[in-house]
Amino acid sequence: MPPDTETTFTMELMYRRSLGPVVGGFFTGLRDQRVLASRTAEGRVICPPLEYDPETGDGVDELVEVGAAGEVTAWAWVAEPRRKHPLDRPFAWVLVRLDGADTAMVHALDAEGPDAVRTGMRVRVRWAEERTGTITDIACFEPEGT
């Protein structure tokens, strides 16, 4: 196809989102290299935190700290990262249940290849060098012991 028969354009929209005390607290914690979770009345620890108990719908405002390492519960390999992905090389999207949490969070895992990823493997947070209070303060996860 001749090059002049295809055109590309990018549309970008800047959003400014109000976070509220629970998600705001989570992001404040990340900036300080602490991972916070919400704890429901029944004692379930939800990370990343929700503002409500998914079982009862009741509001949740108690934040507790969980570990910065945990276990992969599911994953998918990304062979060709796209422009906005957190890593510019092949990586895995993973669900990680952090130590002390009852739910899993999605993030990127920096791994050698799909053969280096398995459900149940231990991973830990790799903190961003400059942290500003966003989810990307966790640069990615990395296999424990590396």
Added chain:
Amino acid sequence: MTPDTETDEGDVRFVRQLIGLDYAVRTNPVARAFGEALAEGRITGHRCPSCGLVYVPPKGFCPICTVPTGSEHEVAIADRGIVTSWTVLTPIQYAGQEEREDYALASLLLEGADGTVGQQRLVEVALDEIRMGLRVEAVWAPEGEREPDDRGYGLGTAITGWRPTGEPDAPADAYREHVL
């Protein structure tokens, strides 16, 4: 993504998030021919061989009769017409906004066309003097600066705006069927 929480200290209360969408559009031959004519200072349309309606920009088909149209159905459209409706926009200074002053965009019924062309900038007219039936003419961009809209949505950058001709307004019958 370039998140930013605006503060380095205290509780995090806001997050900025840039949503970006990359599009790749394959230009169709009809839009391309329309853009090439615009670069030469000509506006073109297609006349449906069945119902006779003239579409600008041409679509390559008549959506009413569902018959294809091509270069053999091309007709010349004047670079002048009348305002059928308009909006005055007050720009909010969000990221990427280049406008600073209030401005007007109009739907125009061009001479020779049976449908309006939307989102056309009105120039050289006070915003409170814009009205239905106002006759306007194109202000063309210099040759070489007439970039087509390859998506086939509009006139690209070929026409920088439309200014009043100073002639008497068109009667209501001229645009009654074309108002929103």
